Amino acid sequence: MKPMQNAMNVLQKWGILTALMLCGFFFISTAVQAASYEAVPVTISGSGELTMSPGEVKEVSVTFLNNGDLTWYNDGAGYISLYTYEPKYRSSSFDPGTWLGPDQVKRIIEPVVVPGETASMMFELHAPSTEGDYVEVFHLASEDIAWVDGGEISFSINVTSEVQEMITITELNEADSGLEAELTILSAKSIKAKAGVSILMTAGFTNIGTESWTSYSVNEMDVAYASSAVSFEHPSWSGSQLAYASEPVAPGEVAYISFALMSPVTNGFHTAEFQFSANGEQIEDAIIELPFEVTGGAEATVDNEDDDAMIDYQLDEEPIIRVGLLTIDEETDYETVITSYESDFRLEDTQGNLLAELDSGELVTGYYDDGKYYFDLGRGQEVSSYGLRWVPEEENAVMTIVNFDYRETRNAGFANNTYRNILELRYNDYKERTWVINELPIEQYLYGLAETSDVSPAEYQKALVTAARTYAYANSRYEVSERGEFMHVNAYADDQVYRGYEHEKDSPTIVQAVVDTRGTIVTYNGELAITPYFSRSDGRTRSWDEVWNGTKAWCQSVEVPWEEGGILWGHGIGMSALGALHMANDDYMWDEILKYFYTDIELEAWWE
Numbered sequence: 001m002k003p004m005q006n007a008m009n010v011l012q013k014w015g016i017l018t019a020l021m022l023c024g025f026f027f028i029s030t031a032v033q034a035a036s037y038e039a040v041p042v043t044i045s046g047s048g049e050l051t052m053s054p055g056e057v058k059e060v061s062v063t064f065l066n067n068g069d070l071t072w073y074n075d076g077a078g079y080i081s082l083y084t085y086e087p088k089y090r091s092s093s094f095d096p097g098t099w100l101g102p103d104q105v106k107r108i109i110e111p112v113v114v115p116g117e118t119a120s121m122m123f124e125l126h127a128p129s130t131e132g133d134y135v136e137v138f139h140l141a142s143e144d145i146a147w148v149d150g151g152e153i154s155f156s157i158n159v160t161s162e163v164q165e166m167i168t169i170t171e172l173n174e175a176d177s178g179l180e181a182e183l184t185i186l187s188a189k190s191i192k193a194k195a196g197v198s199i200l201m202t203a204g205f206t207n208i209g210t211e212s213w214t215s216y217s218v219n220e221m222d223v224a225y226a227s228s229a230v231s232f233e234h235p236s237w238s239g240s241q242l243a244y245a246s247e248p249v250a251p252g253e254v255a256y257i258s259f260a261l262m263s264p265v266t267n268g269f270h271t272a273e274f275q276f277s278a279n280g281e282q283i284e285d286a287i288i289e290l291p292f293e294v295t296g297g298a299e300a301t302v303d304n305e306d307d308d309a310m311i312d313y314q315l316d317e318e319p320i321i322r323v324g325l326l327t328i329d330e331e332t333d334y335e336t337v338i339t340s341y342e343s344d345f346r347l348e349d350t351q352g353n354l355l356a357e358l359d360s361g362e363l364v365t366g367y368y369d370d371g372k373y374y375f376d377l378g379r380g381q382e383v384s385s386y387g388l389r390w391v392p393e394e395e396n397a398v399m400t401i402v403n404f405d406y407r408e409t410r411n412a413g414f415a416n417n418t419y420r421n422i423l424e425l426r427y428n429d430y431k432e433r434t435w436v437i438n439e440l441p442i443e444q445y446l447y448g449l450a451e452t453s454d455v456s457p458a459e460y461q462k463a464l465v466t467a468a469r470t471y472a473y474a475n476s477r478y479e480v481s482e483r484g485e486f487m488h489v490n491a492y493a494d495d496q497v498y499r500g501y502e503h504e505k506d507s508p509t510i511v512q513a514v515v516d517t518r519g520t521i522v523t524y525n526g527e528l529a530i531t532p533y534f535s536r537s538d539g540r541t542r543s544w545d546e547v548w549n550g551t552k553a554w555c556q557s558v559e560v561p562w563e564e565g566g567i568l569w570g571h572g573i574g575m576s577a578l579g580a581l582h583m584a585n586d587d588y589m590w591d592e593i594l595k596y597f598y599t600d601i602e603l604e605a606w607w608e
Helices: 162-166 169-174 442-447 458-476 500-505 508-516 577-585 590-597
Strands: 013-022 025-034 039-044 049-052 057-066 080-085 104-107 118-126 132-142 146-159 181-186 188-193 198-207 216-220 241-245 254-262 268-278 281-294 309-313 320-327 336-339 345-349 354-358 364-369 372-376 381-384 388-392 398-401 418-420 422-428 433-441 520-524 602-605
Touching (some): 057 146, 181 254, 181 281, 198 281, 254 268, 320 442, 364 422, 388 398, 458 520, 458 577, 458 590, 577 590
Parallel strands (some): 049 146
Antiparallel strands (some): 039 146, 057 118, 188 309, 198 254, 216 241, 320 433, 336 364, 345 354, 520 602
16 A cells, blocks of 8 residues: 555654753653654665666665654554555556556665664666666655655666676676775773683774675674684674674774673683674674783683683763754844854864954854854954854863853743853754854763752762763764754754753752762663663653664663552653652762663763
């Protein structure tokens, strides 16, 4: 059946949660709006430009960001697939006979894609025998429900016999594939362990090439190139493959991959060497080399405790996060006026070009209109083709949005218009609005978080900021262009409430909680764990699969006796803010609170 035929019969309503701060925790109220299927194309083979010889069959790949409210599935009711378009349901001459049908191409590969995650798809195109220029348009659809808004892609295809005449098979094999990678993060510099100890590692490879990755893996080195004869094989390996991931990684992004290895049974110094591959191809020089010392050569079992391993950890650098502060509309007369009263600053464009150097207190007015960014330094209107960035000369100095004041427009008690580090004016044509974005280190962001009051218990604050740090860090690992509006989170309750420097000044105990837990992330089996939290429970939390699709092993239902007989406010998954508050008042420590609400998790320092 076609996507729109039964749409009215399956229209769903979802609640949008609005967080309100009160007495050290937040309350949730519910408004109702129609849920939506929305997508943003992320990658497409050849950037949508292909050259094929007549009769050639070429495999292509595309990825889409789930930018709506609804989870996508590749099977069952409402599954997500790609249809021909313009006109819709047309038979395509590029159908190689391997599609689902002449007008339906393929389903997404991933079984489940929640909002904010990316779906991928691979399919073949069969060039017709007639040479010429073709345009093939496709559109994502939820079967029998709706077309996915924004889910349209197109290929411009030049079919020509000159392809075979210009490029021989040998030349194709020798051509630059555009696949390049650099090891930029490794969770340990070296390892010292007893024989037979199981070690979990995490590596981050940056895509420094020109081609996007749709999959990547870590594998054993070929015997001919390996310098160590000892084995690091772990029961979790699949043959020579240590770990595999199937997700898009665009040029400039980092692919994180975790894998296990076993310390050898032979005493002495060794080097563990592993090869990184992307899109099924080994990437030259993308190699992990890990110095390894084995102390105690007797064979041991995998059940040995990891405490037998001494790991010289290589911590990540502190992440940078981009926070959407406000949209430029009638509240600010459709412009922004920014300065720093604390530091001299520069006005740059988003390409890094210097537009002006300014003294502390000088005002710069900026706005966006019809494809251009306009700014006024006091000498008349000037124009830029790229977004505008206000960059303080002193790192993390405070910037002020002069023409924005919560007291005047939102009846608040504070202006909430001062923010550390960089401010950026950026227009997004997907949702047709202009944001002021705050770019700053993640710990500075947490200083200005307004998810609880300054008078709440210290152990509760530390538990809350650690959960909030984990949430923010998970979002900071996305390439901002994939999220639709050039930012990782916004400053409102649908992400995390952030009020910037003014709130930081008025909340010294929250700042101290951030300092005391600096760099600490919630993990499960050594990998980043998603840490939802909510206002209050009715005596128990909910497991992930009770409320949302899929499962998260650390999000299980737990009893919250402090809230027995109460009313559930919020989604109920993860940590109950009120329950955590009661636990802190009963002398539970912050790590005990987190480990109570999140099952079998660990707390790890991921940056200094």
